[in-house]
Amino acid sequence: xxxxxxxxxxxxxxxxxxxxxxxxxxxxxxxxxxxxxxxxxxxxxxxxxxxxxxxxxxxxxxxxxxxxxxxxxxxxxxxxxxxxxxxxxxxxxxxxxxxxxxxxxxxxxxxxxxxxxxxxxxxxxxxxxxxxxxxxxxxxxxxxxxxxxxxxxxxxxxxxxxxxxxxxxxxxxxxxxxxxxxxxxxxxxxxxxxxxxxxxxxxxxxxxxxxxxxxxxxxxxxxxxxxxxxxxxxxxxxxxxxxxxxxxxxxxxxxxxxxxxxxxxxxxxxxxxxxxxxxxxxxxxxxxxxxxxxxxxxxxxxxxxxxxxxxxxxxxxxxxxxxxxxxxxxxxxxxxxxxxxxxxxxxxxxxxx
Amino acid sequence: xxxxxxxxxxxxxxxxxxxxxxxxxxxxxxxxxxxxxxxxxxxxxxxxxxxxxxxxxxxxxxxxxxxxxxxxxxxxxxxxxxxxxxxxxxxxxxxxxxxxxxxxxxxxxxxxxxxxxxxxxxxxxxxxxxxxxxxxxxxxxxxxxxxxxxxxxxxxxxxxxxxxxxxxxxxxxxxxxxxxxxxxxxxxxxxxxxxxxxxxxxxxxxxxxxxxxxxxxxxxxxxxxxxxxxxxxxxxxxxxxxx
Numbered sequence: 001x002x003x004x005x006x007x008x009x010x011x012x013x014x015x016x017x018x019x020x021x022x023x024x025x026x027x028x029x030x031x032x033x034x035x036x037x038x039x040x041x042x043x044x045x046x047x048x049x050x051x052x053x054x055x056x057x058x059x060x061x062x063x064x065x066x067x068x069x070x071x072x073x074x075x076x077x078x079x080x081x082x083x084x085x086x087x088x089x090x091x092x093x094x095x096x097x098x099x100x101x102x103x104x105x106x107x108x109x110x111x112x113x114x115x116x117x118x119x120x121x122x123x124x125x126x127x128x129x130x131x132x133x134x135x136x137x138x139x140x141x142x143x144x145x146x147x148x149x150x151x152x153x154x155x156x157x158x159x160x161x162x163x164x165x166x167x168x169x170x171x172x173x174x175x176x177x178x179x180x181x182x183x184x185x186x187x188x189x190x191x192x193x194x195x196x197x198x199x200x201x202x203x204x205x206x207x208x209x210x211x212x213x214x215x216x217x218x219x220x221x222x223x224x225x226x227x228x229x230x231x232x233x234x235x236x237x238x239x240x241x242x243x244x245x246x247x248x249x250x251x252x253x254x255x256x257x258x259x260x261x262x263x264x265x266x267x268x269x270x271x272x273x274x275x276x277x278x279x280x281x282x283x284x285x286x287x288x289x290x291x292x293x294x295x296x297x298x299x300x301x302x303x304x305x306x307x308x309x310x311x312x313x314x315x316x317x318x319x320x321x322x323x324x325x326x327x328x329x330x331x332x333x334x335x336x337x338x339x340x341x342x343x344x345x346x347x348x349x350x351x352x353x
Numbered sequence: 354x355x356x357x358x359x360x361x362x363x364x365x366x367x368x369x370x371x372x373x374x375x376x377x378x379x380x381x382x383x384x385x386x387x388x389x390x391x392x393x394x395x396x397x398x399x400x401x402x403x404x405x406x407x408x409x410x411x412x413x414x415x416x417x418x419x420x421x422x423x424x425x426x427x428x429x430x431x432x433x434x435x436x437x438x439x440x441x442x443x444x445x446x447x448x449x450x451x452x453x454x455x456x457x458x459x460x461x462x463x464x465x466x467x468x469x470x471x472x473x474x475x476x477x478x479x480x481x482x483x484x485x486x487x488x489x490x491x492x493x494x495x496x497x498x499x500x501x502x503x504x505x506x507x508x509x510x511x512x513x514x515x516x517x518x519x520x521x522x523x524x525x526x527x528x529x530x531x532x533x534x535x536x537x538x539x540x541x542x543x544x545x546x547x548x549x550x551x552x553x554x555x556x557x558x559x560x561x562x563x564x565x566x567x568x569x570x571x572x573x574x575x576x577x578x579x580x581x582x583x584x585x586x587x588x589x590x591x592x593x594x595x596x
Binding site for chain 2: 234243
């Protein structure tokens with residue numbers, strides 16, 4: 001996997017895409033010279049360096065066994081399934097100059113609807129059918145919310161922060177009304193054993209699902225004109241519309257994609273825990289925004305880094321896991337991610353001066 | 354001369370303000386028509402209506418007899434435009450901007466971008482305009498100079514235009530050498546049978562280049578004449594209405 005836009009070889013400035021870091025890296029510029037200087041200035045390399053340092057540190061502090069234990073590594077990989085999915089969806093929205101802070105609420109809402117349907121079907125339909133229908137309901141719930149967000153932002157011209165703030169409240173409210181504020185139980189047991197805890201070639205099934213979804217999204221973004229058009233909308237919406245790109249439809253499309261991914265994430269949630277998490281997911285959107293930003297995707301559109309977003313998303317997982325293992329409160333993770341986010345954005349600012 | 358663009362009884366209002374009224378204009382194949390007028394005369398509104406960015410309240414715009422009412426129509430009918438603000442995406446490369454909305458794709462089913470072909474054609478298009486300073490078509494447009502951006506916008510419009518090209522101040526940010534290159538390109542486009550509408554404040558060059566000059570005042574055409582023998586002072590007097 002590669003960044004959607006790469007650095008033009010003539011430049012020596014910031015390496016990341018987007019307005020926040022200069023003019024961004026055009027998708028056509030695939031050639032890249034590797035040197036120590038370019039690596040040091042490359043956001044992905046920076047984030048990976050921090051991650052390797054953290055892994056070594058946590059490995060050392062945990063006595064070399066706990067952090068690298070099979071269970072912990074598997075848990076981190078499993079957690080990555082949802083975090084990376086949401087991070088990539090958020091990065092694509094950001095590349096179009098948009099943002100979706102309703103992601104966590106959509107994860108909850110889709111898991112509630114999907115879970116309810118699975119429970120309702122459990123007695124009357126084969127388990128596999130109930131689970132498949134549940135997955136479809138999760139995804140359709142997400143897509144429906146995405147269509148509403150997309151209409152509000154793309155067609156009505158409402159600021160995406162405001163529209164998705166409203167949706168955050170509506171979706172979490174609907175989920176609470178439907179469940180009367182309590183988590184739902186009694187999901188088909190095969191959901192957890194057959195998917196949530198299942199492994200294929202030693203890799204958790206949800207993580208494989210995430211890899212496939214991200215791979216497909218990356219392919220379409222990088223290889224078809226869709227990605228270029230989304231970037232153009234984020235870079236200069238008026239210019240994009242003047243060349244005949246249906247900008248409202250492109251914006252609606254990225255919101256649908258984000259919410260579709262939230263639907264999948266909601267299904268993974270059900271499969272992992274065999275219940276919903278009504279009061280959880282409050283930080284999902286903030287985590288996905290932070291992951292994308294740390295990875296080098298600009299908040300103001302026109303640029304994206306897929307690899308950077310994945311690396312940025314993994315940072316929070318490594319921190320959380322490591323802090324728990326060395327017996328520090330996981331609450332320090334949010335502080336650490338915040339500090340790293342501020343450092344990353346500040347470095348970009350300084351470099352551009 | 355075959356008419357390629359025909360404007361009939363065009364009118365456009367913005368709220369209580371009449372921007373255009375009763376505008377009639379035609380452009381023939383290979384003809385260069387310059388629109389002149391003082392600020393607020395309606396030149397940009399007329400350009401926006403012709404390129405389909407703004408819908409007229411009255412009248413019609415046709416290209417080769419087919420009505421043009423949207424940007425999609427303009428694209429389909431082979432109308433290329435250089436906007437005053439250039440309409441470029443600063444984060445995208447020269448190539449991506451040149452083909453934006455008109456990308457070359459290949460393959461069956463899911464059409465994949467043909468980046469190699471686009472890069473080659475972008476280099477050819479830039480070379481054809483003789484811009485030696487813009488060799489790397491992978492550069493993001495945000496890193497180009499004002500003049501380079503202007504040339505890119507012209508190259509894009511030339512690339513797209515099959516029947517009509519509209520140029521709104523295409524030489525505004527250019528140095529003398531680049532102005533010459535752009536004016537040559539306009540002549541070449543006209544020689545190929547493309548109808549040209551030019552909006553420019555560079556009246557000396559407009560008088561040299563144009564086959565006809567059309568003067569707008571208060572949203573309507575007050576003069577549509579050949580430029581032969583006209584002086585800059587006469588044209589300016591007509592434009593501002595201080596006779």
